[in-house]
Amino acid sequence: MKCALCGGNLSNQQVIEEVIEGTKHVIVKVNAGVCENCHERYYPSGVIDKLIDIKERLKRNRIKLHPIGKVYETV
Numbered sequence: 001m002k003c004a005l006c007g008g009n010l011s012n013q014q015v016i017e018e019v020i021e022g023t024k025h026v027i028v029k030v031n032a033g034v035c036e037n038c039h040e041r042y043y044p045s046g047v048i049d050k051l052i053d054i055k056e057r058l059k060r061n062r063i064k065l066h067p068i069g070k071v072y073e074t075v
């Protein structure tokens with residue numbers, strides 16, 4: 001498969017996506033085809049559904065999470 005944007009080669013990689021719901025930020029590792037040229041990501045079927053499902057479960061507090069750090073804000 002080639003990148004639809006630039007025609008570059010795609011390589012299969014594990015990438016990190018972030019699902020944000022209110023003040024909760026959840027890191028999710030997913031597989032994606034990543035363009036070696038422009039870094040556009042192409043997700044296999046099911047990945048987007050998985051991210052949407054995580055967001056929905058976050059909304060309803062129906063998800064098991066473990067903290068991996070703290071998020072701060074500064075001025």
Ligand SMILES: [Zn+2]
Nearest residue numbers: 003006035038
């Ligand atoms: Zn590309």
